[in-house]
Amino acid sequence: MKRFTLFCLITLLTVVAAAAQGSNAIRWRMSVKMTSDTEGVITLRAVVQQGWHLYSTQLPANGPKPTKFDFSQSVGIKTVGKLTPSRSPLTVHDEMFDMDLKWWDSNVEFTQKFKIVNRSGAKVVATVNFMGCNNETCMPPKTETLTYIFK
Numbered sequence: 001m002k003r004f005t006l007f008c009l010i011t012l013l014t015v016v017a018a019a020a021q022g023s024n025a026i027r028w029r030m031s032v033k034m035t036s037d038t039e040g041v042i043t044l045r046a047v048v049q050q051g052w053h054l055y056s057t058q059l060p061a062n063g064p065k066p067t068k069f070d071f072s073q074s075v076g077i078k079t080v081g082k083l084t085p086s087r088s089p090l091t092v093h094d095e096m097f098d099m100d101l102k103w104w105d106s107n108v109e110f111t112q113k114f115k116i117v118n119r120s121g122a123k124v125v126a127t128v129n130f131m132g133c134n135n136e137t138c139m140p141p142k143t144e145t146l147t148y149i150f151k
Contacts, residue, residue, distance in 0.1 A: 025132050026046055064133065071124065073145075086109040125147050
């Protein structure tokens with residue numbers, strides 16, 4: 001009986017540790033740099049743990065969820081142009097989904113230009129919906145919200 005209890009405890013701890021690793025497999029950081037009094041650049045950096053990958057913003061249907069960025073909750077700013085990744089994603093045949101998919105297998109930055117249209121109470125609110133996998137498992141789709149308040 002003691003061995004069975006010990007086995008269950010070790011199994012539980014292993015599952016919890018694996019789940020914790022998956023939840024931290026991809027982390028996000030945001031910085032805002034002003035290029036003039038009224039214009040700037042938002043940089044969102046995905047910190048991708050070794051062995052994991054972040055899915056692209058463009059994926060075929062019936063596969064994993066693509067990475068999506070939303071700035072609509074921002075106040076006093078207007079985005080200008082398109083969000084741009086620092087490098088192109090890799091194209092790889094994913095055995096888990098049995099399709100060709102695009103992803104980043106290490107850290108990547110996304111930049112978005114903006115203009116301040118009303119400085120009073122201006123803030124950037126970036127919501128990122130994303131999903132990542134490694135060779136064994138996938139993390140469930142996750143949403144993170146990052147905020148920068150102008151002073």
